[in-house]
């Protein structure tokens with residue numbers, strides 16, 4: 001039986017994109033729609049990985065890139081699968097693929113989201129800005145972060 005720490009990580013595909021959107025719905029108050037994620041499959045400036053358990057998407061990361069700048073748009077893990085290193089493995093998959101293409105990665109995170117901010121700090125991201133009232137549902141500031149790849 002596959003141990004949870006060894007669950008497979010693979011690229012976004014037509015087969016897993018429905019699970020990507022369902023996971024986003026479980027994790028965010030304003031998730032992107034399945035249509036948006038499906039369009040990203042055709043976008044050459046897009047990279048996304050999933051972690052699956054028996055075909056069910058339990059973690060995902062999605063980024064876009066322009067020239068040497070990568071933007072981390074979404075990173076989430078099913079609540080039942082957290083603290084197993086899945087987010088870190090998903091980030092490492094993106095980082096390995098994009099090293100040599102991009103030199104820097106940017107992201108935004110809710111100020112109150114301490115799990116994510118701790119994760120990003122542990123991955124080498126540092127704060128480089130702050131946007132008051134950036135998010136809705138609920139309204140909240142964004143902390144901006146960047147990491148060298």
Ligand SMILES: CC(C)(COP(=O)(O)OP(=O)(O)OC[C@H]1O[C@@H](n2cnc3c(N)ncnc32)[C@H](O)[C@@H]1OP(=O)(O)O)[C@@H](O)C(=O)NCCC(=O)NCCS
Nearest residue numbers: 075076077082083084085086087088109115116118119122
């Ligand atoms: C943030 C999130 C993606 C972390 O996923 P995860 O798979 O549980 O993270 P990992 O197991 O890879 O954690 C790696 C490190 O991040 C930090 N971390 C992760 N979750 C944490 C928490 N709840 N509290 C404190 N630190 C945390 C720890 O340093 C952890 O290492 P450790 O477990 O050895 O202490 C997950 O909690 C999530 O999906 N949250 C909801 C969606 C979200 O907020 N996404 C980010 C939006 S920008």
